[in-house]
Amino acid sequence: MAKEIPYKIYLDESELPTQWYNLRADMENKPAPLLNPATKKPMTAEELAPVFCDELVAQELDETTPYIDIPEEIRSFYKMYRPSPLVRAYFLEKKLDTPAKIYYKFEGNNTSGSHKLNSAIAQAYYAKKQGLKGVTTETGAGQWGTALSMACSYFGLDCKVFMVKVSYEQKPFRREVMRTYGASVTPSPSEETVIGRKILAAHPGTTGSLGCAISEAVEVATSNEGYRYVLGSVLNQVLLHQSVIGLETKAALDKYDIHPDIIIGCAGGGSNLGGLIAPFMGEKLRGEADYRIIAVEPQSCPSFTRGRFAYDFCDTGMICPLAKMYTLGCDYIPAPNHAGGLRFHGMSSTLSQLYHDGYMEAVAVPQTDVFEAAEEFARVEGILPAPESSHAILQAIREAKKCRDTGEEKTIVFGLTGTGYFDMVAYEKFHDQLMENYRPTDAELQESFAKLPQI
Amino acid sequence: MAKEIPYKIYLDESELPTQWYNLRADMENKPAPLLNPATKKPMTAEELAPVFCDELVAQELDETTPYIDIPEEIRSFYKMYRPSPLVRAYFLEKKLDTPAKIYYKFEGNNTSGSHKLNSAIAQAYYAKKQGLKGVTTETGAGQWGTALSMACSYFGLDCKVFMVKVSYEQKPFRREVMRTYGASVTPSPSEETVIGRKILAAHPGTTGSLGCAISEAVEVATSNEGYRYVLGSVLNQVLLHQSVIGLETKAALDKYDIHPDIIIGCAGGGSNLGGLIAPFMGEKLRGEADYRIIAVEPQSCPSFTRGRFAYDFCDTGMICPLAKMYTLGCDYIPAPNHAGGLRFHGMSSTLSQLYHDGYMEAVAVPQTDVFEAAEEFARVEGILPAPESSHAILQAIREAKKCRDTGEEKTIVFGLTGTGYFDMVAYEKFHDQLMENYRPTDAELQESFAKLPQI
Numbered sequence: 001m002a003k004e005i006p007y008k009i010y011l012d013e014s015e016l017p018t019q020w021y022n023l024r025a026d027m028e029n030k031p032a033p034l035l036n037p038a039t040k041k042p043m044t045a046e047e048l049a050p051v052f053c054d055e056l057v058a059q060e061l062d063e064t065t066p067y068i069d070i071p072e073e074i075r076s077f078y079k080m081y082r083p084s085p086l087v088r089a090y091f092l093e094k095k096l097d098t099p100a101k102i103y104y105k106f107e108g109n110n111t112s113g114s115h116k117l118n119s120a121i122a123q124a125y126y127a128k129k130q131g132l133k134g135v136t137t138e139t140g141a142g143q144w145g146t147a148l149s150m151a152c153s154y155f156g157l158d159c160k161v162f163m164v165k166v167s168y169e170q171k172p173f174r175r176e177v178m179r180t181y182g183a184s185v186t187p188s189p190s191e192e193t194v195i196g197r198k199i200l201a202a203h204p205g206t207t208g209s210l211g212c213a214i215s216e217a218v219e220v221a222t223s224n225e226g227y228r229y230v231l232g233s234v235l236n237q238v239l240l241h242q243s244v245i246g247l248e249t250k251a252a253l254d255k256y257d258i259h260p261d262i263i264i265g266c267a268g269g270g271s272n273l274g275g276l277i278a279p280f281m282g283e284k285l286r287g288e289a290d291y292r293i294i295a296v297e298p299q300s301c302p303s304f305t306r307g308r309f310a311y312d313f314c315d316t317g318m319i320c321p322l323a324k325m326y327t328l329g330c331d332y333i334p335a336p337n338h339a340g341g342l343r344f345h346g347m348s349s350t351l352s353q354l355y356h357d358g359y360m361e362a363v364a365v366p367q368t369d370v371f372e373a374a375e376e377f378a379r380v381e382g383i384l385p386a387p388e389s390s391h392a393i394l395q396a397i398r399e400a401k402k403c404r405d406t407g408e409e410k411t412i413v414f415g416l417t418g419t420g421y422f423d424m425v426a427y428e429k430f431h432d433q434l435m436e437n438y439r440p441t442d443a444e445l446q447e448s449f450a451k452l453p454q455i
Numbered sequence: 456m457a458k459e460i461p462y463k464i465y466l467d468e469s470e471l472p473t474q475w476y477n478l479r480a481d482m483e484n485k486p487a488p489l490l491n492p493a494t495k496k497p498m499t500a501e502e503l504a505p506v507f508c509d510e511l512v513a514q515e516l517d518e519t520t521p522y523i524d525i526p527e528e529i530r531s532f533y534k535m536y537r538p539s540p541l542v543r544a545y546f547l548e549k550k551l552d553t554p555a556k557i558y559y560k561f562e563g564n565n566t567s568g569s570h571k572l573n574s575a576i577a578q579a580y581y582a583k584k585q586g587l588k589g590v591t592t593e594t595g596a597g598q599w600g601t602a603l604s605m606a607c608s609y610f611g612l613d614c615k616v617f618m619v620k621v622s623y624e625q626k627p628f629r630r631e632v633m634r635t636y637g638a639s640v641t642p643s644p645s646e647e648t649v650i651g652r653k654i655l656a657a658h659p660g661t662t663g664s665l666g667c668a669i670s671e672a673v674e675v676a677t678s679n680e681g682y683r684y685v686l687g688s689v690l691n692q693v694l695l696h697q698s699v700i701g702l703e704t705k706a707a708l709d710k711y712d713i714h715p716d717i718i719i720g721c722a723g724g725g726s727n728l729g730g731l732i733a734p735f736m737g738e739k740l741r742g743e744a745d746y747r748i749i750a751v752e753p754q755s756c757p758s759f760t761r762g763r764f765a766y767d768f769c770d771t772g773m774i775c776p777l778a779k780m781y782t783l784g785c786d787y788i789p790a791p792n793h794a795g796g797l798r799f800h801g802m803s804s805t806l807s808q809l810y811h812d813g814y815m816e817a818v819a820v821p822q823t824d825v826f827e828a829a830e831e832f833a834r835v836e837g838i839l840p841a842p843e844s845s846h847a848i849l850q851a852i853r854e855a856k857k858c859r860d861t862g863e864e865k866t867i868v869f870g871l872t873g874t875g876y877f878d879m880v881a882y883e884k885f886h887d888q889l890m891e892n893y894r895p896t897d898a899e900l901q902e903s904f905a906k907l908p909q910i
Binding site for chain 2: 006007008010012013079080081091109110111113117150153154172173176177179180181182375378379380381382383384419421422424425427428431
């Protein structure tokens with residue numbers, strides 16, 4: 001007889017992952033390497049060392065080791081807020097009157113409000129281990145900055161955050177949380193860096209982008225002794241750390257003999273999606289199991305669905321290495337009315353390759369539909385979701401409604417990356433019907449693509 | 456051999472309480488009854504019926520039934536966010552270098568951000584069962600209003616919230632969360648009620664108090680067909696529902712054979728404290744076990760430590776029944792610089808009687824010490840605590856430091872009632888060193904006591 005599925009599946013501490021899973025090891029077509037923008041040749045560990053911590057460079061370049069031990073100090077920190085629950089959305093199923101079985105992996109039960117802490121603590125650990133003074137970074141919606149502040153506070157590292165200006169203004173209290181954890185926060189673009197001043201001169205009044213903020217953070221890291229840059233998404237190392245989400249999810253499902261049919265995650269730079277799907281994609285790559293895997297992105301920043309698969313800069317200032325990825329062009333800045341995260345112009349190289357090779361689907365959704373789904377979810381499941389996470393909720397609801405129409409009892413798993421407690425300005429706009437749906441025109445994208453570097 | 460204590464103890468769903476525990480059943484000296492302000496005689500069920508739902512009136516007046524079944528619908532809702540974790544504060548212990556073992560019961564993992572949902576869902580359930588249209592209430596820090604909004608949304612009830620003006624202004628986003636759940640929110644005192652207009656005329660520019668907001672909510676409930684008033688603290692029924700906190704805590708401790716020496720909770724009206732300590736106090740009353748039980752209140756609103764044990768009104772408008780309790784006088788309004796909750800002038804009658812009879816201790820603490828403890832806790836335990844909860848943190852830290860000095864390995868359990876994500880204005884004041892410590896003078900209190908009703 002099948003075990004009764006509880007509302008929330010919590011793994012025991014003894015069942016927590018002790019290794020991260022490196023998805024690239026199982027990929028036949030490896031993601032294309034990062035290129036040095038000057039030489040157009042693959043970046044070496046030596047070239048990456050001024051930017052990233054040594055151990056993280058090694059992880060970034062390692063495409064063959066399938067499992068990498070999680071250091072004891074990080075596992076200990078993980079126990080502060082992990083395992084995160086895998087929740088059976090009984091209330092949502094009932095509301096939708098669907099035969100589908102819906103589960104979500106909820107990563108919001110920590111003060112950073114999202115999954116970002118999983119990689120922040122790893123990156124801070126390696127920085128500390130290398131004897132560094134501090135790290136710099138960018139943050140969009142603010143979750144990554146908060147997560148890094150918490151991690152740096154734990155290890156006694158200095159933390160300097162460049163926050164995309166539109167988020168800095170829309171989320172005034174995020175800054176205060178970071179301050180509680182001792183970080184310094186600067187709205188980007190700023191006058192504090194060469195690249196910031198250049199961007200401000202070229203685009204006066206810009207509300208910023210992740211691409212700008214990355215350029216500023218990298219400049220500060222590379223021009224100050226004892227500092228390195230850390231990034232909360234896109235990179236292979238980040239997907240590696242975030243695999244803890246998927247590994248826990250898989251362990252919880254396996255415990256109850258549940259086989260998902262569809263796995264859904266929101267996609268900005270790919271950190272959550274890449275982490276959530278990692279072990280499932282691994283099985284798919286090895287031909288052991290099959291899943292429909294769906295990336296959900298905003299219509300205002302549709303890298304997968306309307307971007308080019310090409311080499312591009314990860315930052316607006318064009319000082320970072322080139323990555324081959326689905327990109328809208330490193331100059332692309334989503335409309336400021338787009339709430340919060342998922343604003344990055346590109347996408348993880350690993351996920352881009354997998355999407356290119358047909359291992360996953362992608363869909364772009366309009367913002368007001370996302371907030372409708374968010375509110376519907378909040379009212380029945382009791383969690384006020386982050387706008388980013390709500391992209392996945394929307395798609396899960398759509399798939400569950402299809403099941404209602406067809407009578408299929410599919411099992412849907414989606415990533416609920418975090419809470420929306422610092423997104424109330426966006427919710428207020430939605431309630432007051434002041435929220436707009438932005439979708440770039442083909443002409444706008446063509447103009448942006450024209451500036452892609454010729455590789 | 457003793458079992459290894461995990462960082463977080465989660466009960467299985469099958470271990471969740473199926474009954475609430477009614478502490479009064481084990482009290483030899485029962486709390487004094489509510490009095491009708493006109494007749495000065497104990498309120499009957501009939502007299503309470505226009506204000507509260509029938510079933511809740513029965514619970515309010517029942518001082519003999521020790522265990523009351525939790526209806527299936529409420530238990531099902533509880534599973535959405537319960538069990539809450541009992542967390543071993545390993546990181547805090549290490550930081551304090553104390554031999555004490557510290558545990559906290561964390562009630563903040565739901566969107567109301569606190570324990571308030573435990574009673575909100577019960578009260579909404581009984582209102583729905585009685586076929587009512589809606590409920591009215593007051594909210595201070597906003598947790599109770601949010602909790603009630605969530606509960607009303609779940610059962611399809613209309614929800615009208617009067618929010619203490621100072622909180623309404625300090626916590627602009629709380630209103631938006633309540634709106635997400637479909638509630639209407641009015642800053643109190645307001646022009647919408649007779650009593651609100653009267654209070655505004657008498658105290659122009661007042662920033663409000665729970666006492667004012669209660670008066671307004673009761674007036675609206677009793678003058679509208681199909682509405683009743685619900686209250687988030689102070690009442691016996693609320694302590695009954697909140698006993699789920701203590702019952703879970705005790706079950707989790709018992710599972711690992713842990714016997715606490717000290718139990719600490721913050722105290723405003725007593726909902727969290729009364730719920731947390733319920734089963735432990737029951738054992739103490741029955742002579743089965745002994746515990747030090749400590750209530751922590753703000754110096755700016757010191758009901759236990761400096762109030763009178765006397766009959767008083769629960770509301771500023773003097774339209775509610777009289778309760779015998781530790782009170783500062785129903786006209787007492789804490790300084791507006793006091794952040795957030797714990798602003799009620801009185802205290803649960805049950806807890807007041809227990810305190811009067813020597814079963815518990817109380818301590819009043821200054822606000823800046825509370826925020827220092829909050830920040831220290833956030834940096835090591837990763838949870839940004841609510842200011843209210845941080846009163847308990849401060850006292851737990853003090854007790855743990857005593858253990859460090861004496862070498863005693865005491866086990867300390869405290870209630871972490873919620874998160875501070877909507878309290879960043881207060882944190883900002885603290886960071887900017889603009890936070891003041893207010894303590895009423897003896898003369899101020901004497902003036903307030905002089906107005907106590909003569910019973």
